[in-house]
Amino acid sequence: MAYLICENCNHYWQIKSEEEFWVFHTCDECGSPLLYVKNFNEYRKITKDVPESSRKTQNQGKADNYWRSWRGGHLILIAGALMAAAGILLTVTGTAWGITPVLLGIIFMALSVPLGRASARRGIGWKKGYEDELIVTNCLRRLPQGYHILNNVQLPGADGHMDHVVVGPTGVYVIETKSYSGNYIVKGDRWFLNDELRKEEVRSPSxxxxxxxxxxxxxxxxxDIYVSWVNAVVAFLSASCTIMEEDEHCRILKPCQVPEHIMESRLMLGESKVKRIVDALRKHASEVW
Structure with a gap:
């Protein structure tokens, strides 16, 4: 049996499988992200209580921006309704220009509906991405002292960002978080959706x-920092992923398997080199643990 722990209000829940963590990853009482541990002894050993530095990740920022757009669309809808109502009242009382606010109100309401729907849909997508990253971060927190977690790393000149980078005695790891819905078959670098209604090749997270x-x-x-290898990992938040051909250069794991994979690798880096790597990447990360 494993446990989900809310460090904000000191509640905990016993769960049967890791899949339950993906569903119930926030506290019902306060909304804080939950921490997954295999047992309470493991929780006592966790050293990463608060991040060393933190600012909004790209997914979190995008979600906030779209929710602001949704609220703006909602306000426009209300303003349009009030304007139309005022125009109708003016028209009834015989005001010649009363039809103008009625027309403007209708236009405002017509524009606000697609704006609100599009913003809400995109905001939900970015929020889901941010919540998935929280799940993986809380799994990575189980790594012992000496490992550093850098979230939302965006290198100079890069178009996109990297979900997580872990640096520690066993090396450097880049972790891509994915939560595709449906059943997938993976053959090396090729990913195939294998549902009843759709069977097609999809973009490869590997x-x-x-x-x-x-x-x-x-x-x-x-x-001037040289490492022999940087490890690639896909943290896949889906109950169904069949691996037909294992890719030795990119492991596909469930989020809570990632810390064990990192710790089981052979030692590669000394403490001073770990510090140099973290210092080089720190200012390009939204959050450092």
Missing amino acids: IQAKRNAAAIKEFLETR
């Missing part, structure tokens, strides 16, 4: 993770 790993290696070399 390729994305390996590209990000190569980008980290190249970036560190520009800072």
Whole structure:
């Protein structure tokens, strides 16, 4: 049996499987993200209580922006309704220009509906991405002292961001978080959706993770920091993923399997080199644990 712990209000829940963590990843009482641990002894050993530095991640910022747009659309809808109502009242009382606010109100309401729907839909998508990253972060917190977690890393000149980078004694790891719905078959770098209604090849998270790993290696070399290898990992938040051909250069794991994978690797980096790598990446990360 494993446990989900709310560190904000000191509540905890016993769960049977990791899949329950993906569903119930926030506290019912306060809304704070829950921490997954295998047992209470493991929780006592967790050293990463608060991040060293933190600012909004890209997913969190995008979600907030779209929710602001949704609220703006809602206000426009209310303003349009009030304007139309005022215009109708003026028209009834015989005011010649009363039809103008009626027409303007109708236009405002017509524009606000698609704006609100599009903003809400996109905001939900970005919020889901941010919540998925929280799940993986709370799994990575189980790593012992000496490991550093950098979230939402965006290197200079890069178009996108890297969900998580872990640096520690066993090396450097780039972790791509994905939560595709449906059943998937993975053959090396190729990912196939295998549902009853749809069977098609989809964009490969493995390729994305390996590209990000190569980008980290190249970036560190520009800072005269050389590592023999940067590991690529896909943290896949789905109950169904059949791996037909294992890719030795990119592991596909459930989020709570990632810490064990990192700790089981052989030692590669000394403490001073770990510090140099973290210092080089720190200012490009939204959050550092």
